[in-house]
Amino acid sequence: APTPNSAGRVAFPDGFLWGTATAAFQVEGAGAEGGRQDSIWDTFCRVPGAVHAGDDGMVACDHYHRYREDVALMKRLDLGSYRFSTSWARIMPDGKTVNREGLDFYSRLVDELLGADLLPWLTLYHWDLPQALEELGGWPSRDTAYRFAEYAVAMHEALGDRVGVWTTLNEPWCSAFLGYTSGAHAPGKKSPELGLAAAHHLMLGHGLATSALRELDPAATLGITLNFTVSDPVDPTDPADVDVARRDDGMFNRIFLDPILRGAYPADILDDVAHLGFAEHVREGDLQIISTPIDVLGVNYYNGGAVSARPQHPGGADPDGTAGPDGAREQADDAPVWEVRSPNPVPDGIHHHSRGLPTTDMGWEVQPEGLTRLLLRLQEDYTGPRGIQLFVTENGAAYPDVVQADGSVDDQDRLAFVDAHLRAVKDAIDGGADVRGYFAWSLLDNFEWALGYSKRFGLVHTDYETQERTVKASGRWYATVAAANAVPARPGAEE
Ligand code: GBH
Numbered sequence: 001a002p003t004p005n006s007a008g009r010v011a012f013p014d015g016f017l018w019g020t021a022t023a024a025f026q027v028e029g030a031g032a033e034g035g036r037q038d039s040i041w042d043t044f045c046r047v048p049g050a051v052h053a054g055d056d057g058m059v060a061c062d063h064y065h066r067y068r069e070d071v072a073l074m075k076r077l078d079l080g081s082y083r084f085s086t087s088w089a090r091i092m093p094d095g096k097t098v099n100r101e102g103l104d105f106y107s108r109l110v111d112e113l114l115g116a117d118l119l120p121w122l123t124l125y126h127w128d129l130p131q132a133l134e135e136l137g138g139w140p141s142r143d144t145a146y147r148f149a150e151y152a153v154a155m156h157e158a159l160g161d162r163v164g165v166w167t168t169l170n171e172p173w174c175s176a177f178l179g180y181t182s183g184a185h186a187p188g189k190k191s192p193e194l195g196l197a198a199a200h201h202l203m204l205g206h207g208l209a210t211s212a213l214r215e216l217d218p219a220a221t222l223g224i225t226l227n228f229t230v231s232d233p234v235d236p237t238d239p240a241d242v243d244v245a246r247r248d249d250g251m252f253n254r255i256f257l258d259p260i261l262r263g264a265y266p267a268d269i270l271d272d273v274a275h276l277g278f279a280e281h282v283r284e285g286d287l288q289i290i291s292t293p294i295d296v297l298g299v300n301y302y303n304g305g306a307v308s309a310r311p312q313h314p315g316g317a318d319p320d321g322t323a324g325p326d327g328a329r330e331q332a333d334d335a336p337v338w339e340v341r342s343p344n345p346v347p348d349g350i351h352h353h354s355r356g357l358p359t360t361d362m363g364w365e366v367q368p369e370g371l372t373r374l375l376l377r378l379q380e381d382y383t384g385p386r387g388i389q390l391f392v393t394e395n396g397a398a399y400p401d402v403v404q405a406d407g408s409v410d411d412q413d414r415l416a417f418v419d420a421h422l423r424a425v426k427d428a429i430d431g432g433a434d435v436r437g438y439f440a441w442s443l444l445d446n447f448e449w450a451l452g453y454s455k456r457f458g459l460v461h462t463d464y465e466t467q468e469r470t471v472k473a474s475g476r477w478y479a480t481v482a483a484a485n486a487v488p489a490r491p492g493a494e495e
């Protein structure tokens with residue numbers, strides 16, 4: 001439906017923060033330099049068939065060596081902030097001993113950002129657990145949460161005076177359920193029980209780190225980034241579909257939102273997972289730690305979904321309900337639906353239906369209005385009453401780049417995607433959501449996890465042979481948005 005923001009020029013509130021995001025393993029490379037040792041992703045990349053074309057993170061975008069050039073690029077794009085993650089395996093290669101050389105890299109990066117007037121927005125964990133800690137049990141083990149808090153403190157001791165915003169985890173849903181339940185991500189485990197144990201210990205690690213950082217630095221800006229879906233029942237009048245949407249929303253969104261922001265796991269979800277031993281991991285006092293107050297909530301949004309208790313009607317756009325999964329192309333046709341779609345520890349009877357919306361190169365439906373609804377819901381039900389600011393910490397799209405003879409990339413599809421989602425953010429702001437910034441995913445084409453280098457999300461093209469960076473049309477357009485603090489009118493629209 002057209003909204004006031006759907007075509008004309010759209011101005012954002014003063015001070016709105018414009019940035020781009022990356023993650024350490026996806027861009028840094030230098031896998032065996034500076035004392036770094038394996039993370040679970042290095043190990044996973046060596047498993048035959050686990051990652052597209054056997055790609056790995058040893059070189060990636062060589063950001064470890066080219067960070068100065070990349071910061072200069074962000075400066076040229078008029079951006080205000082860089083959201084990056086730090087590699088735990090660089091800082092504590094053996095899982096416990098601090099490696100000075102690792103800290104020094106991030107210290108240089110932060111200084112470079114500050115010199116270019118870019119706010120350093122630091123994420124402590126974007127999926128690259130030191131392999132040494134996986135060998136001690138990984139996230140399903142409670143100890144990992146305590147190790148994570150120690151790592152957070154070591155980072156803060158080194159960078160606390162210079163880093164503006166600290167977020168603990170990126171998308172614990174992925175770490176828990178792609179890593180330990182579907183096995184599509186490192187460490188490749190396939191168990192509903194392990195995924196749930198990991199989910200609780202990720203929450204505990206978030207809480208322990210947040211309370212430790214708060215004690216060290218009461219004025220710090222602290223938070224977490226979660227990935228969200230918007231679950232719509234295919235038939236809102238069918239109680240079975242409504243219940244499936246409740247479960248999908250519960251295991252994707254509320255299982256993390258509620259402990260952090262309301263101090264309790266959702267009762268319906270506790271019921272649903274009771275037979276999987278979830279409650280046994282939750283000890284007295286844990287929820288108090290997990291609900292340590294935060295200042296910002298990072299929102300990663302790519303798409304929502306239509307879910308049903310019934311498989312999609314034959315003749316629908318997606319008859320078997322398996323289109324567009326994370327890494328599905330790699331999976332056998334007869335894999336259970338829950339293994340190839342969003343994994344859920346209680347997968348029974350959750351069917352994702354295609355709505356026939358356009359899809360990106362990931363097969364994900366393009367659904368900007370879902371972002372408006374999501375932000376308004378977060379504001380009303382979770383963050384607003386607690387005075388927590390919302391930031392979109394990731395949003396973006398993979399499309400295959402066509403590199404012209406002159407080296408340019410005219411990615412109108414990616415540009416239109418970001419444009420539509422920024423308009424959706426403004427719709428949410430107009431509706432009362434306290435959204436303070438937006439980070440495009442991603443600055444550069446990079447290592448797209450199980451899909452290796454085959455999917456490109458960058459506003460800047462990466463040539464993996466030469467490491468040459470070329471700003472795409474979407475990147476040039478985004479720079480004008482950041483400079484004007486406004487999205488320009490769509491071509492042909494009224495001003
Ligand atoms: C983010 O994860 C990551 O933080 C980032 O590192 C990554 O590069 C980026 O996104 C792009 O993938 O049910 O089949 O429609 C996003 C992970 C994406 C997981 C959407 C759930 C649902 C797909 N989420 N996905 S589907």
